[in-house]
Amino acid sequence: MFVSLLAAVLSGFLLVVAFPRYDQSLLLFVALIPLLWALKGQSRQAGFWLGFVNGVVFYLGLLSWIFFVTYVYGHLPLPVALGVLLLLACYLAIYRGLWAWGVVWAEKQGVNLLWFAPVLWVVLEFAQGYPISSFPWELLGDGLYRQPVLVQAADLIGTHGLSFLLVLINMAVVVIFSPATRNRPPGRVTALLVLIMVLAAWIGYGTYRRGTVAASIAQSPKIRTAVIQGNIEQSEKWDPKMVQSTLETYAKLTRETLARKNWTEDAANPPLVIWPETAAPFFFNHKPGGNASWDLLVQNIARENKCYLLFGAPAMEETPKGELLYNRAYLLNPQGEVVGHYDKSHLVPFGEYVPFGRVLFFISKLVPQIGDFVEGPVGATLTLPQGKIGVLICYESIFGYLSRAQVENGAHLLVNITNDAWFGATSAPYQHMSMAVLRAVENRVSLARAANTGISACMSGDGRILWTSPLDQQAGHAMELPWLPGGSFYTRYGYLFPWVCVALATLVFLFARRRIRW
Numbered sequence: 001m002f003v004s005l006l007a008a009v010l011s012g013f014l015l016v017v018a019f020p021r022y023d024q025s026l027l028l029f030v031a032l033i034p035l036l037w038a039l040k041g042q043s044r045q046a047g048f049w050l051g052f053v054n055g056v057v058f059y060l061g062l063l064s065w066i067f068f069v070t071y072v073y074g075h076l077p078l079p080v081a082l083g084v085l086l087l088l089a090c091y092l093a094i095y096r097g098l099w100a101w102g103v104v105w106a107e108k109q110g111v112n113l114l115w116f117a118p119v120l121w122v123v124l125e126f127a128q129g130y131p132i133s134s135f136p137w138e139l140l141g142d143g144l145y146r147q148p149v150l151v152q153a154a155d156l157i158g159t160h161g162l163s164f165l166l167v168l169i170n171m172a173v174v175v176i177f178s179p180a181t182r183n184r185p186p187g188r189v190t191a192l193l194v195l196i197m198v199l200a201a202w203i204g205y206g207t208y209r210r211g212t213v214a215a216s217i218a219q220s221p222k223i224r225t226a227v228i229q230g231n232i233e234q235s236e237k238w239d240p241k242m243v244q245s246t247l248e249t250y251a252k253l254t255r256e257t258l259a260r261k262n263w264t265e266d267a268a269n270p271p272l273v274i275w276p277e278t279a280a281p282f283f284f285n286h287k288p289g290g291n292a293s294w295d296l297l298v299q300n301i302a303r304e305n306k307c308y309l310l311f312g313a314p315a316m317e318e319t320p321k322g323e324l325l326y327n328r329a330y331l332l333n334p335q336g337e338v339v340g341h342y343d344k345s346h347l348v349p350f351g352e353y354v355p356f357g358r359v360l361f362f363i364s365k366l367v368p369q370i371g372d373f374v375e376g377p378v379g380a381t382l383t384l385p386q387g388k389i390g391v392l393i394c395y396e397s398i399f400g401y402l403s404r405a406q407v408e409n410g411a412h413l414l415v416n417i418t419n420d421a422w423f424g425a426t427s428a429p430y431q432h433m434s435m436a437v438l439r440a441v442e443n444r445v446s447l448a449r450a451a452n453t454g455i456s457a458c459m460s461g462d463g464r465i466l467w468t469s470p471l472d473q474q475a476g477h478a479m480e481l482p483w484l485p486g487g488s489f490y491t492r493y494g495y496l497f498p499w500v501c502v503a504l505a506t507l508v509f510l511f512a513r514r515r516i517r518w
Helices: 004-017 026-027 033-039 044-062 064-072 079-111 111-130 140-144 152-178 185-219 240-259 292-304 394-398 401-410 428-443 489-493 496-511
Strands: 222-229 272-276 308-319 322-332 340-342 381-384 385-393 411-418 446-451 457-459 465-468 475-482
Touching: 004 026, 004 033, 004 111, 026 140, 026 152, 026 428, 026 496, 033 044, 033 079, 033 152, 033 292, 044 079, 044 496, 064 079, 064 428, 079 111, 079 401, 111 185, 111 496, 140 152, 140 428, 152 185, 152 401, 152 428, 152 489, 152 496, 222 446, 222 457, 240 272, 240 292, 240 340, 272 446, 292 308, 308 411, 322 381, 322 385, 340 381, 385 394, 385 401, 394 411, 394 428, 394 457, 401 411, 401 428, 401 489, 428 457, 428 475, 428 489, 457 475
Parallel strands: 222 272, 272 308, 385 411, 411 446
Antiparallel strands: 222 475, 308 322, 322 340, 381 385, 446 457, 457 465
């Protein structure tokens, strides 16, 4: 059992190294092999605990930045901050434990693990992103973001489908080389054939789609886009005395970035300038009792630079039920007029609101903010002269259903604005940026990302990262991004693949030959 435990730990470690900042993504093709080997011959209960240990090791390594956020900015005592990290890792590890339990159970039932192990993995990944947990951070398929050929299949099967393929390959290797199958040549031969066909189809489709998307990019119109990274320290961001300085920083960076391209000279083709989430740290356009001078400064930046300006700011609206707060992105035209806004539709639990607030009324938010925010509508878009764009605020970029809804509603460009200053110099900014790549590929549109302290980026609809900013530095970058038509099989049918996996797993559990027992 001790050797099996070490194998589960090794598997968790390999998975950590496969993701940012280490980015050894090819390890994803073998990282689960030690765990799958360890599960052979185990009881279902032992299988669960081996999977659980694997998950704890993985999530402690992957999410170590949670400690930084809760300790430095949440001001939690050291033991409590460590406890929060451990509690989250243990909670998420339950999904890994359930998967391992299911693998052991299925093997005892005579179910072919070559297809059932990846099916069950997708089911549990899918469940991890639903309202109760709502934290699909770095799914297995997200780790392929730097493999441009392999990510192309996401336009068919989404990120969950990439996870399926990775688990299938790990499982096939185990079947081929496992001593337990030496007396069953047909199983080994089948696994080898499946492995060869899957890799050939996966690489073949990726190569083909890269070519077709590249041709589409070459023929597409372009939109002038500038991404601005102000690098405002979190400790200063909400200080009223620093607002003027913050806006002057953004004004200077915007002016210099556009000047390098001479874009302000062509008023007939105004660029889109993107600032990060809450770049304007005050209630913009709020009347009565608003901040007229700060409003005017932001509006003048749009006028002087002859640009469309997209930026984040908190918003407050008076209603008969009281004041409602929104995490909002405003769009100004070159005349400085508000021509649209987007309200964040998937809020951060315990960060922007307390879930089940009536029940958990005694729990304060981990990171104090202005107040509890209200969700905006899913799929809302903003309109430029070229057409519609979709805005994703902060960690909305990790949820495929949000960007899909926006592209389905006509968005030809995705924009992710975020404030990752909370994360410091941890791996979180790199992880957060990596998942945005999959949103571009899934929906075949370009994506521009503005992060307060980084990592800001521009990426095309084929998953190529065209530019990234340094971390914790001021930066500004302007380029012409492809204005692609957008849309794919995934955009049209969404989570069809994981729902098929749910159906298959349900049928297996319903019609297995023996009852489930611990």
